[in-house]
Amino acid sequence: MYHTSNPEPDTAIDRTVPEFPVAQLSDEDKYFNSYKPPSYLPRIEDEVRSFIEFHATTSGKPIALVTSGGTTVPLENNTVRFIDNFSAGTRGATSAENFLENGYAVIFLHREFSLLPYSRHYSHTTNCFLDYMTEANDKIEIKPNYAEKMLKVLRKYKDAKESRSLLLIPFTTVNQYLFTLKSVSELLHRVESKALFYLAAAVSDFFLPQSRTPQHKIQSQDGGGKLVVDLEQVPKFLSRLVENWAPSAMIISFKLETDDSILIKKAKTALQRYQHQLVIGNLLQTRKKEVVFVNSKGEEKWIRLTPEQVEENLEIESLIIPEVVQVHNQWINRK
Ligand code: 9Z3
Structure with missing residues (x-):
């Protein structure tokens, strides 16, 4: 069993790792050439490969890669302190259940x-x-x-397990996330347009290069009583995903904002920049009640829970996923 929350001692203050250059063309490639993948990655690749093979040859189910939760940026190699991105994993976990109910196999x-x-x-x-x-x-x-609800959940859980339809793959740091996403994407090439990317993880925009990450816990007296953190921008990996890693898959990314006046604009900018198919925009404050689908034609469609549905504790993912499945089917049959 591997755990992603353990530090990798080998990579502590590796001064041979070059300083990460700021904002140049092809930053994504430089990132993957400069940094080491997590040591357990080959084991994940084996699991993912056989999962994809099983569904391509036996079940015939389309595969959704659902990313979920926040990535961390460790400030020390033996990590005591880290920067985190907000996400409980509700959107991802609930969406995964809904994809499974809609006949998908899910890499979570x-x-x-x-x-x-x-x-x-x-x-x-x-x-x-x-x-x-x-x-x-x-x-x-x-x-x-509690029994009635638990029985329903148990049956769905057992069904997902027995049909081998759910594969759980963990990450903790943004580096682990990026390397694992790249590997899984390249392996998903096997199922081409039947692969759906649903990128709900809250990914850090900034990271601390390995060359500047100390091995041990930062001491409070080190910086004269101050901690000054100088972070670099995480490369815009989505363009690599769209262009190179999974060019024939449908890709949906989420856009999280807290200011409603910029949400749509930011969603449109992401679509123009990365040329993928759909951005689902949400505001931190209202994410459980409403989201907006923005497509590459610039069309906007809001999905909202009614007050009655909120009262009944209906989860918005049960409205989002059928809509996504419809868009994915159109994408598969587009030719
Ligand atoms: C989201 O917007 C998710 O819906 C939430 C879900 C993180 C808000 P919870 O797990 O929250 O239910 O508590 N995820 C994407 C966030 C993100 O980092 N997007 C990047 C961006 O906005 C693009 S990949 O730039």
Whole structure:
């Protein structure tokens, strides 16, 4: 078993790694040439390869790569401090469940220990999992008021497992995320337009180059009582994804903003810059109630929960995914 939250001691203050050059053409390629992939990556590639092979040859299901959760930027190699991006993993985990229900196989590339499909209903809640249990005749049972919902979740979970339709792949740092995304994308080439990228992970825009990452915990006296962090821009990997890694797949990215006056503009800029198919825009404050689909023709379509649906605790992903599936089918049949 590999864990993505452990540091890689070999890469500590590797002074041979060149300083990352700022804003030049093909920064993406430079990034991947300059930095080391995580040591466990070949094992992930094996798992992903056999998952894709199984669905290409046996189940025939289309494959969605769902990314979820925030990436970290470690400030030390033996990481005590890190910068994080906000995301609980709700959008990704809930969307993954909905893709599975819509007949997709799902590669769930997620921040380790963020929400997972199915278990999310019982993890990270104010209830401890033991609060769902009770004792009867020296045996443990599910409390009757939770049993009905849990049975539904259990059946879906078992179905996903038995049909080998869900593959969980973890990341912690932005470097691990980028290398794993690249590998998975290249492997997905095998299924071409039947591959759907649904990039809901909250990816850091900045990172600390390895050449400037200290091996050990930064001491408070080191910088005269101040911590000055000088970060570089993460390369715009989406253009590589669209052009080189997965040129025939449909790619959907999410755009997160907090200022509603710039959301649509930023979504359109992303589409123009990367030339992919769809951006789903959301505001941090309202992301569970409304999102906007912006396509490459510049069309905007809002998806909103009605007050009644909010009252019934309907999850917006149950409206988003059928819409996405429809767009994906049109994409597959476009020729
Ligand atoms: C999102 O916008 C997601 O919907 C959220 C989900 C992170 C808001 P939660 O996990 O939140 O349900 O708590 N993800 C994309 C964020 C992002 O980093 N997008 C990049 C950008 O905006 C493009 S890939 O530039």
